[in-house]
Amino acid sequence: MEAVKGEARVLLGAPATRFSYIRDREEWLGPLMLGPAILYIVLVVGFPFFLALYYSVSDITLGSRSLGFVGLKNFTGVIGTTKFQTALKNTFVFAILSQLLVLVLGNVLALALQKDFRGKWLVRLLILLPWVAPISLGTIGWLWIVDSIYSVINWMLRAVGIFGPTFWPIWLGVPHLAMGTVIAVHVWRLLPLATVILLAGLSSIPKDIHDAAQVDGASFWRHYFQVTLPLLLPVAVVALLFGLVFAFTDMTVIYVLTRGGPYDTTQVLASLAFFTGVAGGDLAEGAAISLFLFPLLLAAAIGFLRIARRSEVV
Amino acid sequence: MVGGAGRLHRNGWRMATVEARDIRKSFGTVRAVDGVDLSTKEGEFLVLLGSSGCGKTTLLRMIAGLEKPTSGDVLIGGQVVNDLPPRARKIAMVFQSYALYPHMTVFKNIAFPLKAQGMRADAVRQRVEWAAALFGIELLLHRKPRQLSGGERQRVALARAVVREPAVFLLDEPLSNLDAKLRASARDELQQFQRRIGTTTIYVTHDQVEAMGLGDRIAVMQHGRVRQIGTPMEVYDEPADTFVAAFLGSPPMNLIEGKDCLVGFRPEHFLPKEAFPMTEAASVPFRVTRLEYLGADRLLYGVLERPFPEQKVIAKLPSTVTTSIRQGETHEFVVKEKDLKFFDRDTGSRSAPRPLSTQFA
Numbered sequence: 001m002e003a004v005k006g007e008a009r010v011l012l013g014a015p016a017t018r019f020s021y022i023r024d025r026e027e028w029l030g031p032l033m034l035g036p037a038i039l040y041i042v043l044v045v046g047f048p049f050f051l052a053l054y055y056s057v058s059d060i061t062l063g064s065r066s067l068g069f070v071g072l073k074n075f076t077g078v079i080g081t082t083k084f085q086t087a088l089k090n091t092f093v094f095a096i097l098s099q100l101l102v103l104v105l106g107n108v109l110a111l112a113l114q115k116d117f118r119g120k121w122l123v124r125l126l127i128l129l130p131w132v133a134p135i136s137l138g139t140i141g142w143l144w145i146v147d148s149i150y151s152v153i154n155w156m157l158r159a160v161g162i163f164g165p166t167f168w169p170i171w172l173g174v175p176h177l178a179m180g181t182v183i184a185v186h187v188w189r190l191l192p193l194a195t196v197i198l199l200a201g202l203s204s205i206p207k208d209i210h211d212a213a214q215v216d217g218a219s220f221w222r223h224y225f226q227v228t229l230p231l232l233l234p235v236a237v238v239a240l241l242f243g244l245v246f247a248f249t250d251m252t253v254i255y256v257l258t259r260g261g262p263y264d265t266t267q268v269l270a271s272l273a274f275f276t277g278v279a280g281g282d283l284a285e286g287a288a289i290s291l292f293l294f295p296l297l298l299a300a301a302i303g304f305l306r307i308a309r310r311s312e313v314v
Numbered sequence: 315m316v317g318g319a320g321r322l323h324r325n326g327w328r329m330a331t332v333e334a335r336d337i338r339k340s341f342g343t344v345r346a347v348d349g350v351d352l353s354t355k356e357g358e359f360l361v362l363l364g365s366s367g368c369g370k371t372t373l374l375r376m377i378a379g380l381e382k383p384t385s386g387d388v389l390i391g392g393q394v395v396n397d398l399p400p401r402a403r404k405i406a407m408v409f410q411s412y413a414l415y416p417h418m419t420v421f422k423n424i425a426f427p428l429k430a431q432g433m434r435a436d437a438v439r440q441r442v443e444w445a446a447a448l449f450g451i452e453l454l455l456h457r458k459p460r461q462l463s464g465g466e467r468q469r470v471a472l473a474r475a476v477v478r479e480p481a482v483f484l485l486d487e488p489l490s491n492l493d494a495k496l497r498a499s500a501r502d503e504l505q506q507f508q509r510r511i512g513t514t515t516i517y518v519t520h521d522q523v524e525a526m527g528l529g530d531r532i533a534v535m536q537h538g539r540v541r542q543i544g545t546p547m548e549v550y551d552e553p554a555d556t557f558v559a560a561f562l563g564s565p566p567m568n569l570i571e572g573k574d575c576l577v578g579f580r581p582e583h584f585l586p587k588e589a590f591p592m593t594e595a596a597s598v599p600f601r602v603t604r605l606e607y608l609g610a611d612r613l614l615y616g617v618l619e620r621p622f623p624e625q626k627v628i629a630k631l632p633s634t635v636t637t638s639i640r641q642g643e644t645h646e647f648v649v650k651e652k653d654l655k656f657f658d659r660d661t662g663s664r665s666a667p668r669p670l671s672t673q674f675a
Contacts, residue, residue, distance in 0.1 A: 208413035211380050216427035216474070217401035226426075230417040 055287035062281035074288035083264060083272065084289065091268040091293070094183060094254075095247035101187045102243050103236065106194035111224075113195070114202050131192035139256040142185045146171035146257075172258050175265035182266050186253045190246060194239045201235030202228070234308040241304045248293055269293060330391035330404065330481035330514060331356055332377055337386030339372050339538075346372040348538035349386075357512040359505070361529035363519060365561075369538035370518045371486055377516065378407050378484050390482060401430070406475035407484040410491065412467045414459040420446075420470050421455040427478045445477040448507070465496050472504075476511065483508070483515040489524060501527055522562050526550065534558045552655075553578075556662035559655065568627040569657070570618065572673030575665055576657040581613070581630035583653040586637045587646040595648040596670045598622060600629065602639055609633070619644060621674045 023029060056075070059068045078084045109127060113120065130138055145152050148170045157163040171181045205228065213227045229236075251270035254260060260267035260275065267275075269289055277286015333353040339346045347369040354360045362370040375381040377388055379400035387394050395403050406427075414423050424442045433441070446452045449469040459467055468488060475483060488504070489497045505528055508515050519525055525532050526546040533543040534557075542554035553559035559567040559578050567578045587597060599619040606613040614629040629647065631637070639645055651667075658665045 206411060206413065208409045208411045209415065211375075211378075212407070212409060212413035212415075213426075214380065215378060215400045215405065215407045217430040217478075218426070219430070222430055227415055231415075233417075 087272040109195045110198035197239040237308040333389040335387040361525040363525040364535035368535045404481040406480035410487040412471040445473040485517045578655040581628045584629040600647040601644040
């Protein structure tokens with residue numbers, strides 16, 4: 001009996017190596033692999049987030065050592081100001097317009113890239129380029145492109161005769177034009193990601209379905225709107241969600257191009273929070289501004305993910 | 315509309331023939347379809363049979379208009395349709411995957427081709443209900459494809475195909491996703507349905523049982539060419555070459571090398587002399603090396619003995635033949651003269667029958 005046991009131990013390996021079996025045990029291996037990611041999220045995202053939550057109900061400023069609880073005073077105080085209301089309105093205009101453009105253009109690009117044509121790799125590379133370049137560098141490039149004196153757009157269009165001798169748009173200096181410009185640059189920047197996501201979605205639709213639609217006699221538009229688009233919806237919703245969150249929370253393009261100007265006409269909540277909290281030193285009010293849209297974004301995210309799940313197919 | 319030359323069927327259905335004239339398709343250097351001439355009769359059930367990669371699906375897709383031929387013409391109803399898009403060809407296609415629109419209900423799936431034609435809503439409803447009744451899926455109309463079984467999906471795909479009364483049906487392995495039991499009954503239903511509506515049908519499959527059971531004629535394909543086209547009886551009993559002979563039948567035809575030709579005979583024609591004392595038959599000594607008992611049949615694997623070359627052959631005895639045969643024994647077997655097929659040794663094509671004694675001395 002003892003001999004049999006000994007033999008079994010030889011066959012199964014010594015107990016000392018038990019740790020190596022952890023690779024075969026999903027209930028241990030899973031958490032172990034996820035651990036670093038969770039730790040990272042807790043430290044880099046979770047901690048600052050809860051700190052911001054606390055700041056927003058405190059009276060902290062950059063120069064003081066006090067950290068008293070003031071309730072919702074920061075929120076109620078800031079809501080009434082014109083500065084805040086303009087920024088809130090701008091945020092929505094900026095986010096919604098840029099996302100509309102990104103979705104439409106991303107769809108067109110993805111449809112085009114799905115077809116085979118000569119030089120496709122080059123087009124792909126060019127489209128992806130804005131995503132690869134650091135956003136601040138790319139935006140600085142745009143700063144030069146739309147410069148009030150050296151703008152290459154203006155000089156080129158004047159050279160070919162499209163702009164007359166008296167027509168000289170100051171891209172970043174006029175309220176509506178400035179908003180248009182920051183939206184355009186933001187679209188330029190987000191388009192690669194949306195295109196790639198939509199392209200992945202398009203190629204996940206089985207070819208047979210497209211063939212069936214063709215045999216069934218669907219015209220291009222019917223094919224696109226009744227077959228392709230609904231099947232693309234779960235993926236498009238993800239792209240839209242990413243884009244919206246980006247547009248609502250990111251301020252790189254605006255910070256580099258206009259700093260919120262002229263006269264705060266391109267100020268969005270993210271940039272206003274930065275200028276109030278970091279540049280202006282009022283950490284509490286900055287935190288309150290930056291958190292203002294959090295409940296809304298959370299609700300939007302949940303809603304979108306639900307749509308995505310419901311329209312998931314097969 | 316393509317049906318200019320098509321004739322109206324008794325039920326008011328437009329019928330058309332399909333013709334391929336020296337049609338070719340290359341993908342890069344691969345010649346998927348390499349010069350196929352083919353024409354269906356009106357209302358015929360034509361099966362394209364071949365192993366995977368033989369070009370049968372590519373041929374079907376060219377007929378459908380989903381693939382553009384490198385050269386050659388496709389004619390539907392006597393009219394060249396090379397430049398017509400699929401929707402203008404009056405064809406309907408059922409795909410191997412069924413290709414149902416996953417986000418639409420069964421009703422909307424079936425209605426889709428009608429709406430694409432711009433049919434009015436009440437007319438659409440009427441036709442969808444008619445097509446659904448044809449396949450017994452009236453109760454599934456509000457479901458989504460993912461809530462259906464494989465057999466139900468297949469019926470929906472067929473209903474979507476018939477609903478706008480095409481002149482030609484193109485079916486690409488529509489039964490291959492069904493389990494074996496369902497496949498048999500689906501085969502039966504499919505044939506009944508085709509006979510009833512009488513629409514010209516081209517059916518692609520790699521399954522010879524399906525091909526034999528369904529086809530009015532079978533086109534056996536290999537390497538992008540049609541090796542033989544004929545009724546199931548013709549391709550089975552009178553194979554045009556060794557490929558067709560070896561492709562059809564399970565187990566395939568025995569081929570043994572003679573002096574200047576190949577001699578073929580089917581396993582089920584290779585019978586023990588003891589049970590079949592025939593006069594007009596060649597007598598062959600056969601040493602059995604292995605036995606397989608399959609219930610309805612017995613398969614005997616073994617080798618021929620002198621004066622025949624020592625080559626492997628298979629005999630298939632129905633269970634009604636009770637002759638006792640054991641492993642290792644040599645028995646005298648017979649093949650009727652008319653069941654012997656002769657093939658050219660070099661080209662593999664059929665050649666004239668000749669006395670067996672000239673081949674084996």
